[in-house]
Amino acid sequence: MQLITQGAEAHLYKTTYLSPSTPAALKIRPTKPYRHPILDRRLTRARVLQEARCLVRLVREGVNVPAVLAVDWDINNTNNNHSGAGGDVGEGVRGNGAWILMEWIEGCVVRVVIQRWERYIKSRSAAVKLQDNEIEEEEKKVKGLLRRVGAAVGALHKAGVVHGDLTTSNLILRGAEEPAAEGDGEGVSPDMQGEVVLIDFGLASQSIQDEDRAVDLYVLERAFGSTHPRTEPLFGEVLEGYRASYRGSGSVLKRLEDVRMRGRKRSMIG
Amino acid sequence: MSAPLLETIHLSHLPPSMPVHVALYRDVQNAPYLRQQLMSANAEFEYAFIDASTVISRTHLLSAVFRAVNDYMNGRLKSRNVHSEMVFSLSPATNIAESFRKFGITDSTKDLLVVKLSVTPEITHDSVAAHLGQNVEGTPVPFDDETLSKISDIAKIKKAYKLGALNTTPPNQANGTQDNGMRRLELSVLGAIALRGAT
Amino acid sequence: MISIGLESSANKLGVGIMVHPDDGKPPQVLANVRHTYVTPPGEGFLPKDTARHHRAWVVKLVKKALREAQVSPKDVDCICFTKGPGMGAPLQSAAIAARMLSLLWGKELVGVNHCVGHIEMGRLITGAQNPVVLYVSGGNTQVIAYSSQRYRIFGETLDIAVGNCLDRFARTLRISNDPAPGYNIEQLAKKGRKLVDLPYTVKGMDISMSGILAAIDGLAVQYGLDGDWNDDEDVANNASTSDDLENAKPTRADLCFSLQETVYSMLVEITERAMAHVGSKDVLIVGGVGCNERLQEMMGIMARDRGGTIHATDERFCIDNGIMIAQAGLLAYKSGSTTALKDSTCTQRFRTDDVFVKWRD
Numbered sequence: 001m002q003l004i005t006q007g008a009e010a011h012l013y014k015t016t017y018l019s020p021s022t023p024a025a026l027k028i029r030p031t032k033p034y035r036h037p038i039l040d041r042r043l044t045r046a047r048v049l050q051e052a053r054c055l056v057r058l059v060r061e062g063v064n065v066p067a068v069l070a071v072d073w074d075i076n077n078t079n080n081n082h083s084g085a086g087g088d089v090g091e092g093v094r095g096n097g098a099w100i101l102m103e104w105i106e107g108c109v110v111r112v113v114i115q116r117w118e119r120y121i122k123s124r125s126a127a128v129k130l131q132d133n134e135i136e137e138e139e140k141k142v143k144g145l146l147r148r149v150g151a152a153v154g155a156l157h158k159a160g161v162v163h164g165d166l167t168t169s170n171l172i173l174r175g176a177e178e179p180a181a182e183g184d185g186e187g188v189s190p191d192m193q194g195e196v197v198l199i200d201f202g203l204a205s206q207s208i209q210d211e212d213r214a215v216d217l218y219v220l221e222r223a224f225g226s227t228h229p230r231t232e233p234l235f236g237e238v239l240e241g242y243r244a245s246y247r248g249s250g251s252v253l254k255r256l257e258d259v260r261m262r263g264r265k266r267s268m269i270g
Numbered sequence: 271m272s273a274p275l276l277e278t279i280h281l282s283h284l285p286p287s288m289p290v291h292v293a294l295y296r297d298v299q300n301a302p303y304l305r306q307q308l309m310s311a312n313a314e315f316e317y318a319f320i321d322a323s324t325v326i327s328r329t330h331l332l333s334a335v336f337r338a339v340n341d342y343m344n345g346r347l348k349s350r351n352v353h354s355e356m357v358f359s360l361s362p363a364t365n366i367a368e369s370f371r372k373f374g375i376t377d378s379t380k381d382l383l384v385v386k387l388s389v390t391p392e393i394t395h396d397s398v399a400a401h402l403g404q405n406v407e408g409t410p411v412p413f414d415d416e417t418l419s420k421i422s423d424i425a426k427i428k429k430a431y432k433l434g435a436l437n438t439t440p441p442n443q444a445n446g447t448q449d450n451g452m453r454r455l456e457l458s459v460l461g462a463i464a465l466r467g468a469t
Numbered sequence: 470m471i472s473i474g475l476e477s478s479a480n481k482l483g484v485g486i487m488v489h490p491d492d493g494k495p496p497q498v499l500a501n502v503r504h505t506y507v508t509p510p511g512e513g514f515l516p517k518d519t520a521r522h523h524r525a526w527v528v529k530l531v532k533k534a535l536r537e538a539q540v541s542p543k544d545v546d547c548i549c550f551t552k553g554p555g556m557g558a559p560l561q562s563a564a565i566a567a568r569m570l571s572l573l574w575g576k577e578l579v580g581v582n583h584c585v586g587h588i589e590m591g592r593l594i595t596g597a598q599n600p601v602v603l604y605v606s607g608g609n610t611q612v613i614a615y616s617s618q619r620y621r622i623f624g625e626t627l628d629i630a631v632g633n634c635l636d637r638f639a640r641t642l643r644i645s646n647d648p649a650p651g652y653n654i655e656q657l658a659k660k661g662r663k664l665v666d667l668p669y670t671v672k673g674m675d676i677s678m679s680g681i682l683a684a685i686d687g688l689a690v691q692y693g694l695d696g697d698w699n700d701d702e703d704v705a706n707n708a709s710t711s712d713d714l715e716n717a718k719p720t721r722a723d724l725c726f727s728l729q730e731t732v733y734s735m736l737v738e739i740t741e742r743a744m745a746h747v748g749s750k751d752v753l754i755v756g757g758v759g760c761n762e763r764l765q766e767m768m769g770i771m772a773r774d775r776g777g778t779i780h781a782t783d784e785r786f787c788i789d790n791g792i793m794i795a796q797a798g799l800l801a802y803k804s805g806s807t808t809a810l811k812d813s814t815c816t817q818r819f820r821t822d823d824v825f826v827k828w829r830d
Contacts, residue, residue: 008738008745016282018332034737034770036730038664043734049468056461059454060436067457070336071464075344103457164673203673 001026009047009202014104017069023104024069027051027202030097037094045073047202048098054161054204055102061159064152064174064197066102073098105197108176110149111168111227116179116190117142118230123187138189143237145173145192150241152196153217158246162212164203166220168227172197214255217242221260274384275410276399281332284339291386291398292331294322294417295408301379304406308375311350314401318356318385319375323423324430325360325383326456327415333460334359335385342387348467356385362431362462372430381421382408428455431462470546471499472802473534473570474795475527477563478555478583479607480506480514482523484530485792486538486545487799496593496799499538501785501792502530510643513636520558527566534791542574547807549798552580553819555608560815568813579798580808583789584609584821587755588620589800590793595780597753603740603768604821606756606789607632610736611821612674612743618826623743624674631732632758634678638728641686641695642721649788654725655761661726663714669731674739674746678732685728694721733764737771750777759787800828 001013010029017024029044048071058065075096121138124130149171156163163170175194207213217239225232239256243249274293281290298304307315318335325331338355341347349358349366361369375382384406386398411417428434436455470491476483486499506522508514535541550567551560571578588602602613602620610626629637632651639650644657667684670677689695719727740752752772754765759781769779781787801807804827 008742018281018329018336019279020282022282032734032738032771033774034767035734036664039669039730039734042666043669049465052461052465052468056458056465059461060433060458062454068461068464069333070340071468072340072344073468 007202015101017101023106025066025102025104026099027102028097028099031094041074041095044095044098048073048100051201051204052100054201054206057206058156058159058161058198061155063155063159063161064195065156065201066105066197066199068100068102070101071099075099105172105174105199107172107174107194107197108178109169110145110171110173110196112179113145113173113176113190113192114142114168114228114231117192118228120187120189122230124189139234141189141192142231143234145196146231146234146237147241147244148196150238150243151245152198153220153238154242154245154249156198157208157213157216157252158248160206160208161201161204162207162216163198163201164205164216164219165200166198166216167223168220170198170200172199210252210255211259213252214259217252217256218259221256274399274402274406275412276395276402277413278395279332281336281339284336284343287388287391288339289388289395290332290335290339291388291393291395292413293384293402293406294411294413295382295384295406296380296411296421298380298382298406298408300405300407301375301382302377304382305375305377305379315405316351316353316386318353318383319379320357320360320373320383320385321375321379322381322383322418322421324373324427325418326422326424326427326452326459327418328413330456330459331360331383331385333463335387337463337466339387352387352389353385356387359463359466362466364467382406383413424455427459431459433458433462470799470803471540471544472547472549472579472795472799473531473545474549474581474586474791474793474798475531475563475567476551476583476586476789476791476794477523477527477559478551478553479559479789480508480519480522481789482506482526482530482563483789483791483794484527484534485790485795486534486540487792487795489799489803496796498792499540500534501790502534502537503788503790504530505648507647510645511640512646513640516556516558519556520562523559523562524565527563530791531566531570542570542576545574545576547577547579547798547802548574549579549581549794549802550813551583551586551794551815552808552813553583553816555583555815555817557815557817560817564813564815568810571810571813577802577807578810578813579802579806580813580815581794581798581801582819582821582824583794584611584613585620585824585826586793586797587787588613588753588821589797590786590790591753591755591780591782593796594782594786595753597751597780599749600751600753600780601740601744601747601749602753602755603736603759604756605631605736605754605758605764607636607758609756610676610678612739613821614743614747614749615826615829616747618829620821620824620826622820622822623746624676624739627672627675627677628679629682631678631736632756634682634732635728635758637682638685638689638725641689642724643695643697649757651758651761654729655763657722658725658729658763660722661720661724663717663719663723663727664730665719665723665727667727667731669735671735671738674742676735676739681728681731685724688719689721689724692718694719694724729761729763733761733767736764737767740768741771741775744772744775744777750775751780752777753780755782755787757788760784804828 001015004012010027013026015026052068052071055068059067173194276293279290338359342352349355357374358369360373471488474485483503485501489496504526506519548567548571604611610630611622612624613620636650644653668680765781772779
């Protein structure tokens with residue numbers, strides 16, 4: 001197994017499912033030794049199931065997300081002594097964490113695609129004076145990608161789920177080539193064809209509230225601004241793609257204006 | 271009786287000492303007999319006997335097998351043994367008897383999937399092949415997606431997994447070819463299997 | 470340079486004196502005196518009465534601090550006071566005293582953000598260079614990390630502060646406020662064994678506490694544990710004795726234990742998330758709740774598992790005090806910031822990230 005990322009909550013590995021030729025993503029939520037064993041077990045279980053339920057629902061609704069292949073919400077609970085009497089709250093109660101095995105999405109994260117594009121435009125315009133039609137072509141390409149990002153988020157919301165942590169790192173352009181090494185593929189405008197797939201539903205929940213949906217968009221907008229300052233002026237395309245994706249997007253976009261005004265942080269009372 | 275086309279599979283993440291043996295038969299003649307052996311808990315017949323019309327694909331069956339074996343290794347079986355658990359693991363619901371009615375062998379079963387796990391070293395490809403060869407009256411066919419696609423009863427499967435609303439054949443829509451529809455059905459079924467019993 | 474700091478944002482009145490030696494040697498605490506307004510069990514502190522307490526004590530404490538530090542007013546370079554956040558009336562009592570001293574001694578004023586005071590004090594005492602900071606007190610709950618001259622808030626409570634939640638539950642159980650309700654909850658919790666189910670509300674890096682308080686208050690009422698203690702029920706013996714924990718009726722100790730376990734898990738979780746986010750391995754806990762040994766223990770396990778270290782201080786420094794204000798104020802003063810008399814107001818609301826941290830790179 002190959003470790004892909006290690007976050008605060010979970011470790012993500014690339015592994016296989018059923019046969020060595022089927023790649024899969026394994027997300028392990030290890031037990032947290034600082035937590036009381038009963039609480040730890042309850043939380044680990046609730047969270048892995050929350051994530052799995054959201055994904056299963058989205059797959060059923062035809063939203064582009066990794067499918068759930070297998071889940072274990074209580075690893076290696078071999079000591080079945082629920083005798084209660086004399087059972088002190090010891091390590092015996094502690095689970096060993098939980099995991100979720102998901103479909104592997106082959107592709108490149110949108111963050112990397114856009115960053116490569118930004119670098120390409122920068123180096124290209126430094127080398128030659130860009131013609132208007134070339135600029136137009138390039139922008140058309142990235143705008144198309146951004147619209148598909150918006151449509152993907154719209155499809156998610158339409159299906160009754162909010163992501164909770166939308167960033168361009170949590171979007172995969174299916175089929176796009178991952179640069180093998182730093183600097184690979186420089187000098188070429190990156191391919192932007194392919195479906196946009198949403199990943200990492202660790203903070204997702206089921207909701208159809210305008211507020212929750214608007215906050216989802218706001219989080220993406222903020223992340224986009226800090227990650228892709230050069231492309232930020234085109235973020236409107238994401239919202240246009242979102243607007244066109246389902247009935248009800250209009251009131252969410254209206255709510256987004258309120259959320260922006262309010263900011264995430266309230267003034268605090270001492 | 272003919273020699274089975276018994277396939278022996280090593281599933282990822284399961285111990286190499288525990289391969290799974292799978293055989294697919296069409297036109298089975300002695301389903302009532304096989305079912306009877308199961309009912310009388312004849313130890314010689316500890317198999318998962320599955321009505322193959324309820325299975326979409328290899329991945330579908332093997333996912334249920336994987337779940338059953340994982341639960342077995344973690345001491346969490348809900349049914350009698352790991353083989354009955356495989357039948358139960360096909361089900362999205364927690365009612366064991368119902369899972370056997372829906373996915374298990376019935377007296378009228380014609381297309382049959384047989385699964386056996388090497389729970390002990392004595393259970394080998396050859397021992398399973400020999401036993402099945404003597405006892406299953408049917409035509410062995412390859413356990414592959416092409417064969418299964420001729421057998422599976424999509425309407426029945428959708429009903430069993432409560433996926434009736436899922437559109438598997440939207441013609442000529444973007445992102446909605448028949449293949450895509452079937453893939454979605456399969457993935458939805460895998461999700462249902464994985465989440466069974468989650469509260 | 471020498472600064473004197475006056476802190477009065479809640480029920481503690483603190484006066485501290487700090488020196489930053491001219492020869493570049495490490496800063497030193499010359500005096501750290503404090504007087505706490507303690508209310509009877511079951512009662513919180515009201516702004517008006519707290520302010521009266523502070524006004525009555527401030528002159529005594531300033532004199533005591535000068536005596537302990539063995540400095541005279543002419544040695545002092547600046548007078549630092551808490552500008553906010555905090556309770557209005559108590560804040561004003563020290564601000565007025567600071568203005569008076571400023572005019573009396575002819576020294577500059579420096580208004581200090583209370584939260585920044587905690588952070589700078591914590592950094593000084595523990596030597597932590599650039600940690601993720603968990604600031605937990607009666608009025609505040611924030612996860613903070615430094616980035617380009619601001620202490621940025623990554624996560625915070627969406628409703629009430631952790632300390633406030635503990636204090637209010639102490640009132641429900643009629644636990645003594647002396648020396649502090651949180652301290653007494655901690656001692657009682659040590660005898661708890663049964664974990665009761667409480668809401669656990671983490672949203673990204675933010676948390677919510679009001680649902681937990683409502684739930685545990687409800688349990689206290691349900692088991693008849695609110696209100697006065699019975700004669701046969703003293704603190705020493707208030708522990709679960711049953712072997713069958715699952716079915717045992719929870720005791721006061723169990724409720725305190727469960728509240729701490731749940732709330733501190735939430736705090737450690739959001740702190741860990743912030744550490745993963747900014748790529749920091751070290752954590753500093755400041756604020757009154759930061760003295761809690763169980764919180765420190767849990768945070769320590771988390772930090773250790775991440776290959777980092779926890780930095781915490783004892784009650785002299787993590788509970789509100791004057792030297793934290795003197796320290797943060799002196800840092801600001803040395804970087805050229807002072808507060809004109811006309812601007813020396815206080816404010817109940819004052820965000821940590823509103824302060825431009827001129828003294829760090």
